[in-house]
Amino acid sequence: MLMSSTEFFSHLPPKECAKCGEVMDEMHECYANKCVDCESDIQ
Numbered sequence: 001m002l003m004s005s006t007e008f009f010s011h012l013p014p015k016e017c018a019k020c021g022e023v024m025d026e027m028h029e030c031y032a033n034k035c036v037d038c039e040s041d042i043q
């Protein structure tokens with residue numbers, strides 16, 4: 001039996017920064033994978 005889309009999305013783990021691992025606040029239509037602090041670091 002297939003899981004409903006609502007149930008699927010409610011069970012996803014929180015989004016984490018790809019660099020430091022900090023849990024990020026998710027925003028509508030935001031595809032960023034780094035937190036604000038890591039994004040602003042000079043590379």
